[in-house]
Amino acid sequence: MKWLQTNWVKCLRPPFIQKAYCTHSPCGSKERVFITTPIFYVNAAPHIGHLYTALLADATARFHRLHGKEVVFSTGTDEHGLKIQSSATKVNKTPKLYCDEIAAKFKALFDRTDVSYSHFIRTTDETHVSAVQNFWKILVKNDYIYQGKYEGWYSMADEEFLSEEEVCDQRMETGESQKISVSSGHPVVWVAEENYMFRLTKIKPKLLEWLNTGVIYPREKRSQVDIALRNLQDLSVSRSRSRLSWGIPVPGDSTQTIYVWLDALINYLTVAGYPDHLQHWPADTQIVGQDILKFHTIYWPAFLLAAGLDLPKQIVCHAHWTVDGYKMSKSRGNVVDPQERMNKLTATGFRYFLLRSGTVFTNCNYDDAVAKDIVNAEIVNSYLNMLSRVSSKSINKHTIFPSFNEEDFQTFFTKEERSMFNRLPDLIDICNGYYNGLLCHKVSEAVFEYIRWSNKLFNDHVPWKLCKDPANDRHLHCLLHVTMETLRVCSILLQPLIPHIAGQVLDRLGISKGDRLIKHCLERQLVHRIKDHPLQCQKNHIMQRIK
CATH class of the missing domain: 3.40.50.620 (HUPs)
Structure with missing residues (x-):
C-alpha cells in the first residue's frame, strides 16, 4: 500500500484542466x-x-x-x-x-x-x-x-x-x-x-x-x-x-x-x-x-x-x-x-x-496475452472476487450490507486499518483529478489499490472463522461493512471505465440507481443504509475468468 500512503497529496486536479468543463447553462438548469x-x-x-x-x-x-x-x-x-x-x-x-x-x-x-x-x-x-x-x-x-x-x-x-x-x-x-x-x-x-x-x-x-x-x-x-x-x-x-x-x-x-x-x-x-x-x-x-x-x-x-x-x-x-x-x-x-x-x-x-x-x-x-492477464487479474480475480466473498452465504449468512458501528470499528480494527478506511474519501478527489485529466489508467491504478487492500483486509480478519461463532457477529458485520463500503465507492468510481459490470456490482450491493453519483461516494449514512439492508441475489457470475 505504499503508493496510497505517499501519493494522496500529489493527485490534485491537474492545472492544465482548470479552465475546461465550465459551460454554464441558464439559471436553474444543469x-x-x-x-x-x-x-x-x-x-x-x-x-x-x-x-x-x-x-x-x-x-x-x-x-x-x-x-x-x-x-x-x-x-x-x-x-x-x-x-x-x-x-x-x-x-x-x-x-x-x-x-x-x-x-x-x-x-x-x-x-x-x-x-x-x-x-x-x-x-x-x-x-x-x-x-x-x-x-x-x-x-x-x-x-x-x-x-x-x-x-x-x-x-x-x-x-x-x-x-x-x-x-x-x-x-x-x-x-x-x-x-x-x-x-x-x-x-x-x-x-x-x-x-x-x-x-x-x-x-x-x-x-x-x-x-x-x-x-x-x-x-x-x-x-x-x-x-x-x-x-x-x-x-x-x-x-x-x-x-x-x-x-x-x-x-x-x-x-x-x-x-x-x-x-x-x-x-x-x-x-x-x-x-x-x-x-x-x-x-x-x-x-x-x-x-x-x-x-x-x-x-x-x-x-x-x-x-x-x-x-x-x-x-x-x-x-x-x-x-x-x-x-x-x-x-x-x-x-x-x-x-x-x-x-x-x-x-x-x-x-x-x-x-x-x-x-x-x-x-x-x-498484446493479447497481456490483455487477458490484466482482465483476469484485476476484474475477475480482484474486483468480482471481492464481491463474491462479501456476498457469500457461508460468511454473510443473512446476505445483508451491514450498517456501520463506530465502536466496533475502533475495537476490532488496527490503527493502520482504520486510517486506510477513513482515507477512502481522498480516493474520490484523486479520481476526480485523474478523470478531469483524461488519465483513465491512473483512475484504474488508484481504485484497484483500494480493491486489493480490501481483499487483504478480508483475509487478515479470517471471516470464514468468525462466522462459526455468533459471539463474533459484531466483528464480522463490521468487516463486511468496511469491505462492502470500499467496494461501493470503488464501483461508483469505476462506472466510467466498466459501466456494465460496475452497475451489476452496485445492483448486487443493493445500491439504488439514484444513489450512484460521485456525491454519493461521500454519503456513508444514506437514509436506506442507516440500518442493515439486503443484498440483491444473483445466481449467475457477472463475468467468468477468460481462458
Missing part, C-alpha cells in the same frame, strides 16, 4: 458539457485506435454525468473524399453503399462497447451538407475565400496538403526515390490546379493567440503544430469535380467540390445545431489522435475565426496504439480487429484493457 471525438474515416473497418478514442471520450462523458451534468457527446463517420471514392471503386460499390456498410461497423462497435454517444453524425447526412454549404457562404461573405491556383505536395491517403518541410525522400526497392509524408510515411504527389483558396495566413496572428493559451493537451504536442505553423500558406479548400465527385459541391459552382477536411470539421457545428439553432457551443473537450492534430489546431480554429465563431476550449491529443512496436497498418498486416478480440476478452474486458492501458502521453502496445 451545467452542460460538450465532448467530441473526431469523425472516423470510412475507408476501412474500425481498429482499436478508433475504439480507444471513442472510449476515452465516453469515459469522460460518463464521469461528467456522475457529477450531475448534462453531456452532449458526439461521434460519427467522415464519408467524403478521394480516398473513399477510390476505395468504393476497388470493391465495385457506389460510394454511398460503401459508406453505409462501414459506418454501420463503427456504430455496431461503439454500441457493443457501451459508448454512450448522444449524436452519431455522418457527413452524408442532409443536415450536415446544408451546414457545410452555409458555412462556405459565410467564409465567402467574410472575404476568406478566393479563386486561385494551388501548387504543392498532397497526400491522398491522408487527404492532407504538405509543405516542403513536411515531406522527405524515401528510397524504394527499385532504387528510385519517392516523396513521402514525414509524419505518416504515405506517398505524396505534386498537385497544380485552379480551385478555391482559404486565407489561412491572414488568420495566423489570432491563431497563435489561441494556441498560446495552452489549449492543446498534453502541452508537449504543441511542437507538432509549430512545425506546420512555420511554413503556413493559404489553404486549397476545393477540388475539381471532374476528379472528385464524391463530396459536397461548392455553392454556386458545380465544377468544384469542397475539400474533405473543411467538410469534416464542420460536423461539430452540425451537432451543435448550426446554422439556425447553434447551442452548447463552443465544445469543451475535443479528443483527437496525434495524426490529425494539425487539422484540429490550425485548420479548424482558423475556419471558426474566419466565420466569427468561438473556439474550442480544449484539444486533447492522445498517442497511438501499436502492435509489436509498430503503428497498425494494413500493409504491415498488424491491424487488430476489436470485434474479434471482444469475442475472446468480452466487450467489457476489452474496453477495460484499452482504458486501463492506454495513455494520452505515449504510444501503447497491444
Whole structure:
C-alpha cells in the first residue's frame, strides 16, 4: 500500500484542466458539457485506435454525468473524399453503399462497447451538407475565400496538403526515390490546379493567440503544430469535380467540390445545431489522435475565426496504439480487429484493457496475452472476487450490507486499518483529478489499490472463522461493512471505465440507481443504509475468468 500512503497529496486536479468543463447553462438548469471525438474515416473497418478514442471520450462523458451534468457527446463517420471514392471503386460499390456498410461497423462497435454517444453524425447526412454549404457562404461573405491556383505536395491517403518541410525522400526497392509524408510515411504527389483558396495566413496572428493559451493537451504536442505553423500558406479548400465527385459541391459552382477536411470539421457545428439553432457551443473537450492534430489546431480554429465563431476550449491529443512496436497498418498486416478480440476478452474486458492501458502521453502496445492477464487479474480475480466473498452465504449468512458501528470499528480494527478506511474519501478527489485529466489508467491504478487492500483486509480478519461463532457477529458485520463500503465507492468510481459490470456490482450491493453519483461516494449514512439492508441475489457470475 505504499503508493496510497505517499501519493494522496500529489493527485490534485491537474492545472492544465482548470479552465475546461465550465459551460454554464441558464439559471436553474444543469451545467452542460460538450465532448467530441473526431469523425472516423470510412475507408476501412474500425481498429482499436478508433475504439480507444471513442472510449476515452465516453469515459469522460460518463464521469461528467456522475457529477450531475448534462453531456452532449458526439461521434460519427467522415464519408467524403478521394480516398473513399477510390476505395468504393476497388470493391465495385457506389460510394454511398460503401459508406453505409462501414459506418454501420463503427456504430455496431461503439454500441457493443457501451459508448454512450448522444449524436452519431455522418457527413452524408442532409443536415450536415446544408451546414457545410452555409458555412462556405459565410467564409465567402467574410472575404476568406478566393479563386486561385494551388501548387504543392498532397497526400491522398491522408487527404492532407504538405509543405516542403513536411515531406522527405524515401528510397524504394527499385532504387528510385519517392516523396513521402514525414509524419505518416504515405506517398505524396505534386498537385497544380485552379480551385478555391482559404486565407489561412491572414488568420495566423489570432491563431497563435489561441494556441498560446495552452489549449492543446498534453502541452508537449504543441511542437507538432509549430512545425506546420512555420511554413503556413493559404489553404486549397476545393477540388475539381471532374476528379472528385464524391463530396459536397461548392455553392454556386458545380465544377468544384469542397475539400474533405473543411467538410469534416464542420460536423461539430452540425451537432451543435448550426446554422439556425447553434447551442452548447463552443465544445469543451475535443479528443483527437496525434495524426490529425494539425487539422484540429490550425485548420479548424482558423475556419471558426474566419466565420466569427468561438473556439474550442480544449484539444486533447492522445498517442497511438501499436502492435509489436509498430503503428497498425494494413500493409504491415498488424491491424487488430476489436470485434474479434471482444469475442475472446468480452466487450467489457476489452474496453477495460484499452482504458486501463492506454495513455494520452505515449504510444501503447497491444498484446493479447497481456490483455487477458490484466482482465483476469484485476476484474475477475480482484474486483468480482471481492464481491463474491462479501456476498457469500457461508460468511454473510443473512446476505445483508451491514450498517456501520463506530465502536466496533475502533475495537476490532488496527490503527493502520482504520486510517486506510477513513482515507477512502481522498480516493474520490484523486479520481476526480485523474478523470478531469483524461488519465483513465491512473483512475484504474488508484481504485484497484483500494480493491486489493480490501481483499487483504478480508483475509487478515479470517471471516470464514468468525462466522462459526455468533459471539463474533459484531466483528464480522463490521468487516463486511468496511469491505462492502470500499467496494461501493470503488464501483461508483469505476462506472466510467466498466459501466456494465460496475452497475451489476452496485445492483448486487443493493445500491439504488439514484444513489450512484460521485456525491454519493461521500454519503456513508444514506437514509436506506442507516440500518442493515439486503443484498440483491444473483445466481449467475457477472463475468467468468477468460481462458
